[in-house]
Amino acid sequence: MRAPEARPKETDAERRRRRALFLRELAEAHELRERIQPRRTRTARLRQMMRMRTFRY
Template identity: 65%
Template structure:
């Protein structure tokens, strides 16, 4: 009868990791502007005939993956997965807390669901 969202997370009893100490990283200054991170795309000339279209398509698709997408170290992958696991665990904890401290929301949701079902019932 219980759904996946009703189950208690497996690692809910573990303490959360310590937050990073402010000022310990090199990225203490303000982040760069979003425009400076990604270069503008190069314009692709509009093809005139079919052979030009094939060349234009091959020019665009020949670039392959963007630079930096293939050079991810295993440590970076592990760090990303660790951060994702922490995020998902905290999200599950927040969901449980919200269900516990606001029972009127779940009651209201049950009432509305019953009303929606009742609307389409034929007597």
């Protein structure tokens, strides 16, 4: 279980800045993985496309 607020309350701007940084790094990691393992990412992308195509609203 987590401690109840171990650090002072952060502002929305700080939280958004950290989140933007995290999302940038995540996108960079995805690009790097795609460059290193193109075949695996291609099949994963095709699988994702099929998943989205068969998805019902």
